[in-house]
Amino acid sequence: MKYNPIQTYTWVPLTIQEEGENLINIVKAEGEFVTDSEGNTWIDSIASWWTMIFGHRHPALVAALKTQIEELDHIMLAGHIHPAAESLSKSLLELTNFDFHKVFYSDNGSNAVEIALKLAIQYYQNHPDLIPRSEFLVFSNSYHGDSIGAMNVSGKNYFNRIFSDLRFPTKEFPAPNCMNCPWGKVANSCSTECLDDLESEIKQKDYVGIVIEPLVFGANGMLFYDKKVLVKLRELATQTHTLLIFDEVFTGMGRLGEVFAYQKAETKPDLLVMAKGLTGGMLPLGATLVSEFIYKQFLSKDPYRAFFHAHTMTGNPLACSVGYASVKLLQETGLGQVKKLEETLQKRVEPFQKTLGKRIENVRVMGGIFAFEYKETIAEDEYLNPVGKQIREKMKEFRILLRPLGRTIYITPPYNIPEKSLDQIFLALEQTLLSFPESD
Numbered sequence: 001m002k003y004n005p006i007q008t009y010t011w012v013p014l015t016i017q018e019e020g021e022n023l024i025n026i027v028k029a030e031g032e033f034v035t036d037s038e039g040n041t042w043i044d045s046i047a048s049w050w051t052m053i054f055g056h057r058h059p060a061l062v063a064a065l066k067t068q069i070e071e072l073d074h075i076m077l078a079g080h081i082h083p084a085a086e087s088l089s090k091s092l093l094e095l096t097n098f099d100f101h102k103v104f105y106s107d108n109g110s111n112a113v114e115i116a117l118k119l120a121i122q123y124y125q126n127h128p129d130l131i132p133r134s135e136f137l138v139f140s141n142s143y144h145g146d147s148i149g150a151m152n153v154s155g156k157n158y159f160n161r162i163f164s165d166l167r168f169p170t171k172e173f174p175a176p177n178c179m180n181c182p183w184g185k186v187a188n189s190c191s192t193e194c195l196d197d198l199e200s201e202i203k204q205k206d207y208v209g210i211v212i213e214p215l216v217f218g219a220n221g222m223l224f225y226d227k228k229v230l231v232k233l234r235e236l237a238t239q240t241h242t243l244l245i246f247d248e249v250f251t252g253m254g255r256l257g258e259v260f261a262y263q264k265a266e267t268k269p270d271l272l273v274m275a276k277g278l279t280g281g282m283l284p285l286g287a288t289l290v291s292e293f294i295y296k297q298f299l300s301k302d303p304y305r306a307f308f309h310a311h312t313m314t315g316n317p318l319a320c321s322v323g324y325a326s327v328k329l330l331q332e333t334g335l336g337q338v339k340k341l342e343e344t345l346q347k348r349v350e351p352f353q354k355t356l357g358k359r360i361e362n363v364r365v366m367g368g369i370f371a372f373e374y375k376e377t378i379a380e381d382e383y384l385n386p387v388g389k390q391i392r393e394k395m396k397e398f399r400i401l402l403r404p405l406g407r408t409i410y411i412t413p414p415y416n417i418p419e420k421s422l423d424q425i426f427l428a429l430e431q432t433l434l435s436f437p438e439s440d
């Protein structure tokens with residue numbers, strides 16, 4: 001059965017209520033597939049918003065969940081600890097080779113970002129030798145979530161413009177974009193000119209932190225940029241005593257071909273935020289990884305220096321045990337699979353470009369991301385560009401679930417997606433796009 005959103009009891013997010021979109025009623029899932037209530041099977045080409053990196057209901061995650069539910073469902077984490085949280089925390093810190101010292105749990109990416117922001121602000125409050133600060137440096141094409149704080153450090157756009165009066169102060173800079181460098185530079189000639197303005201700003205005024213999605217700005221256009229940018233930001237942050245915060249909600253857990261983007265970029269942040277892939281797409285979970293030097297400023301008997309932040313379901317044992325199983329899978333097979341997926345996607349770039357010619361531009365691959373732009377003559381950019389929805393609707397005819405970001409089309413399949421399903425996705429993309437006009 002297909003539902004119109006205004007006929008459902010549920011308020012479906014990111015849906016224009018009166019537009020009359022048909023909602024697909026999903027009742028089952030396995031691997032890269034989901035099945036609707038009419039028995040049709042679909043390929044979930046974006047891994048349910050980038051979460052189910054090993055496919056839906058992976059047996060190892062299901063087994064972890066079943067084992068855990070037989071033991072302990074939930075216990076509030078204040079005043080308690082449990083083996084599932086401890087196992088996951090230890091494994092996450094091991095994944096970072098102990099670049100970080102503590103793991104603070106929450107239940108989604110936005111909250112994990114909020115926690116990083118609050119920890120950063122309080123770090124300066126607690127530090128006996130540093131002057132408190134309250135402003136963050138942020139980037140135009142960034143997306144860090146929909147809660148007020150996470151929205152505040154995201155780029156200003158149509159998503160959050162209505163709430164601009166609620167903004168705490170941030171200083172926004174154009175997002176680095178190595179696909180179409182505004183300075184006309186390429187890798188060899190680049191001296192991170194895109195950071196010149198930020199450099200002069202950060203040297204004049206005290207900021208709490210720089211908040212950035214490392215190597216890829218995801219939700220705002222799958223923009224790729226070079227690790228040079230992160231190296232330079234690290235240098236500036238260290239020089240000026242500013243904290244560097246990497247939001248790895250999307251890029252973490254292998255999506256870019258390494259466990260973390262910061263490892264790929266060989267640039268360590270002071271706080272690291274993760275969610276999405278960590279959940280394996282099964283239960284809500286977020287984590288904020290904290291460097292030792294930050295944690296030390298909270299080591300005090302003084303209650304005013306303690307970090308007062310908790311969510312009711314923080315560190316839920318079921319979510320943690322699924323998270324732990326995800327980490328183990330990533331280590332055992334996942335990372336190899338995503339590297340292989342990257343090679344496969346790379347091989348598809350040339351024939352794809354050849355078939356679609358001038359209809360598309362900026363075809364790009366990093367790890368398990370394949371993205372490109374539909375070349376549009378209408379200058380309406382961003383998410384609201386209607387072409388994204390038209391392409392999404394057309395893809396439904398091929399039973400492929402896709403969520404373009406305006407004219408940016410991408411797939412982020414599970415790392416273990418079989419070639420056969422990739423073939424289906426690419427065939428559908430080609431046939432869909434061939435039915436759209438070619439630009440001059």
Ligand SMILES: Cc1ncc(COP(=O)(O)O)c(C=O)c1O
Pocket residue numbers: 108109110111113143144145146213218219247248249250275276
């Ligand atoms: C980089 C990044 N940070 C934070 C978030 C917010 O995560 P959540 O939707 O789990 O709150 C997202 C969601 O897409 C994201 O891509």
